[in-house]
Each structure stands twice: as C-alpha cells, then as structure tokens.
Amino acid sequence: MKKQINKIAITGGTHGNELTGVYLINKFTKNPDLVKRDSFKTIFMHTNLEAIKQCTRYIDKDLNRTFTKDGLNNPDLDTYEDILAKEINQKIGPKGSDNPNVDFIMDLHSTTSNMGLSICISTEDKLSWQVAAYVKECIPEIHIFSWKGDTGDTSFVSSIPPSGFTIEVGSIPQGVLRADMFFETEKIIQTILNFFELYNNEKLKKVYTEIEIYDNVKSVDFPRDKDGNIEAMVHPDLQENGYYKLKKGDPIFVTLDGEYICYSDLDGLYALFINEAAYYEKGVAMCLAEKKIISI
Ligand SMILES: [Zn+2]
Structure with a gap:
C-alpha cells in the first residue's frame, strides 16, 4: 500500500532577499487555515531569519547549498548557515532518515531572471515527479527544470525530506515584492496541497507516466x-x-x-x-x- 502523507512543509526566506516566500509565510502565519487540509498537517516557516532581517541572500554562506550529508554531519563547520542548517535538518529531516519529520517540502524562491514560473527539481523520487506533473497539468505555463545542483551531493533545502522541490518565480528584483508573482506562487502552493489531499484520499484521477522537462x-x-x-x-x-x-x-x-x-x-x-x-x-x-x- 502506498504511503500516506502526514506532514508537508512550506519554507520561505531561505534566501533572505527573496521576499515572495517571506511574505507568503507571513500570510499563512496570520491565517493558517489557508494551507490547512484534512488529511495531513502543513507546517510553514522562515528558514534564514537573520538574512531576512538584513534583507540579504545569506549571512556567511548560501543556506541553499548547505544541506550536503557531509556538511550536516561535520561539527567543525560552524558558520551561521552551517549551524542553522543543522537546526533546520532536525526540524524537517533529518536528511536520509527512514522516518523524517516531514514527508514533502516546497521551498519558495524568486529569481531576478525573467523566466516566469518554474519548479526546480533535483530528485529521482517518484512522488515528487507525480506532484510536478500534476502542477504542470493544472498550471501549463509552469516550466519543470531538472537540476542536480552545483555541489555534487544535492545541497538544497528541498533535499532534506524524501520528497520535494523548489519553486522559482521571476523576474523579481532582490528585496522586492511583486504582487502578480506573489499570487502565482500562492496558486502553485495551493495546487500542491490539493494534490496531496487527493493523493491521501485516493482520488487522483491518474498516475502520470511522462513529463516535459528542461x-x-x-x-x-x-x-x-x-x-x-x-x-x-x-x-x-x-x-x-x-x-x-x-x-x-x-x-x-x-x-x-x-x-x-x-x-x-x-x-x-x-x-x-x-x-x-x-x-x-x-x-x-x-x-x-x-x-x-x-x-x-
Ligand atoms: Zn533563492
């Protein structure tokens, strides 16, 4: 029998100057019912609080390149983001665990590049690809970018639980909120939550067998x-x-x-x-x- 999804994480502010995710988390904090579903629990959090406060991408190093297994297991790495990554890993991982605290993650980002809506996916995990295909069907203009990252062992926030991916929207300048992209991102989030409600209740209409990717x-x-x-x-x-x-x-x-x-x-x-x-x-x-x- 397929695994029930019990907990989903929405993370924003992994890069502190990408405000779409930061303010969507603010919105959900004020009104958690927006991301509530009956069949699973949704948690949401700002990941890099200090970078958000300073409206900068990161303090010492890129948090979204800090989740390698080696790095997480290396106590000698002690920059602000290295320590933060270990804390986040305990909350929504631990990475590689058979029994992680979160089943699926969507990490919210924006880009200064004019590339519209994208899912950046870095995993072979079958469930993540089913979610991506469902989102693509509901929101055809979204692009699916398959990228293993630039560090070998995938080091993204989205690599902590077994399933998940990154959402990228743009163009948005760093430190700027853009209403159209804000609502487009919210629509992607809602679509993903809808997928899991259907999935848990075995009401998905089909299993996807192929997908167009970059x-x-x-x-x-x-x-x-x-x-x-x-x-x-x-x-x-x-x-x-x-x-x-x-x-x-x-x-x-x-x-x-x-x-x-x-x-x-x-x-x-x-x-x-x-x-x-x-x-x-x-x-x-x-x-x-x-x-x-x-x-x-
Ligand atoms: Zn980012």
Missing part, C-alpha cells in the same frame, strides 16, 4: 579578464527571454565596447536563469538545458 546540461559564465572582472554583459536579445532556444551564431553577450559574442555550442539548448543577480558570484551567467519528455 534538463540541465551546463552553465555558462560571463566572459571575464584574468582578475575575474566581467568583460561582457548578457545580450539584450536574451535579457528578458527565459527558456530562450539558442542556435549557433546567436549573440549571447555584448562587451562593454558593444561587440557581440556569439553562441557556438549545440543547437537547440535552452537558456534559463539568464542574468540571475545571485549567480554572478557563482560564475553563472545562464544555465543551458535540453528540452525533453521523460518517463516518470
């Missing part, structure tokens, strides 16, 4: 000089066009002097997370993904 292939950094200074900007053709289908010869960067730098990789890859502010320090100007339909 499968991460690689990331592309800005052209930089030997000291690491950026020498070219994202080309205006790409700037506002998340999930842009690239072909050889498309201008993707423009130097400070106005010269174009053209794409020379595989035809047909899609560019996303284009010009995400938080990725300048990660050496990522955009991610490239392959669009495909996979079996789930």
Whole structure:
C-alpha cells in the first residue's frame, strides 16, 4: 500500500532577499487555515531569519547549498548557515532518515531572471515527479527544470525530506515584492496541497507516466579578464527571454565596447536563469538545458 502523507512543509526566506516566500509565510502565519487540509498537517516557516532581517541572500554562506550529508554531519563547520542548517535538518529531516519529520517540502524562491514560473527539481523520487506533473497539468505555463545542483551531493533545502522541490518565480528584483508573482506562487502552493489531499484520499484521477522537462546540461559564465572582472554583459536579445532556444551564431553577450559574442555550442539548448543577480558570484551567467519528455 502506498504511503500516506502526514506532514508537508512550506519554507520561505531561505534566501533572505527573496521576499515572495517571506511574505507568503507571513500570510499563512496570520491565517493558517489557508494551507490547512484534512488529511495531513502543513507546517510553514522562515528558514534564514537573520538574512531576512538584513534583507540579504545569506549571512556567511548560501543556506541553499548547505544541506550536503557531509556538511550536516561535520561539527567543525560552524558558520551561521552551517549551524542553522543543522537546526533546520532536525526540524524537517533529518536528511536520509527512514522516518523524517516531514514527508514533502516546497521551498519558495524568486529569481531576478525573467523566466516566469518554474519548479526546480533535483530528485529521482517518484512522488515528487507525480506532484510536478500534476502542477504542470493544472498550471501549463509552469516550466519543470531538472537540476542536480552545483555541489555534487544535492545541497538544497528541498533535499532534506524524501520528497520535494523548489519553486522559482521571476523576474523579481532582490528585496522586492511583486504582487502578480506573489499570487502565482500562492496558486502553485495551493495546487500542491490539493494534490496531496487527493493523493491521501485516493482520488487522483491518474498516475502520470511522462513529463516535459528542461534538463540541465551546463552553465555558462560571463566572459571575464584574468582578475575575474566581467568583460561582457548578457545580450539584450536574451535579457528578458527565459527558456530562450539558442542556435549557433546567436549573440549571447555584448562587451562593454558593444561587440557581440556569439553562441557556438549545440543547437537547440535552452537558456534559463539568464542574468540571475545571485549567480554572478557563482560564475553563472545562464544555465543551458535540453528540452525533453521523460518517463516518470
Ligand atoms: Zn533563492
């Protein structure tokens, strides 16, 4: 018999300057009935309180890259976020446990990149993919981005319980609330909660067998000089066009002097997370993904 889902977590403020999630948690705190369902318990929380207070992405290090099993088990790692990650892991994990405190998590994020609504999914877990497929059916404009992350062992908040994923919406500047994206994100949350109410009551109409995804292939950094200074900007053709289908010869960067730098990789890859502010320090100007339909 399939496993009943007993507890779901909604987390916001993992990056303290991404206000959509921060204020949705504020809204649910004032009115918990909004996320209440009969067949499971919903908990919600701000994850990085100090970063929220300072309206910054993080204090010492990116909390959303801090949930590797090695890091969580290493007592010598003692930055603010390392300690915080261990506390969060006890609340909604522990990661890898057969009996975690939470069955499913949705971690709320926003991006400065104009890519609309996305689910970023990093797990092979079958239930997570069923949820993603259900959301895609209810909200067809959402994109499903499959990405294992940049640290090897998945280190996202969404990797703590056995099932879950990250919700990314944009474009939203850091430290800014945008009403349309706020309500779109709330709609995704409600859709996910609806899924689990149907799932627990065995009222889902079907099992999904396939889904269209954007499968991460690689990331592309800005052209930089030997000291690491950026020498070219994202080309205006790409700037506002998340999930842009690239072909050889498309201008993707423009130097400070106005010269174009053209794409020379595989035809047909899609560019996303284009010009995400938080990725300048990660050496990522955009991610490239392959669009495909996979079996789930
Ligand atoms: Zn984020």
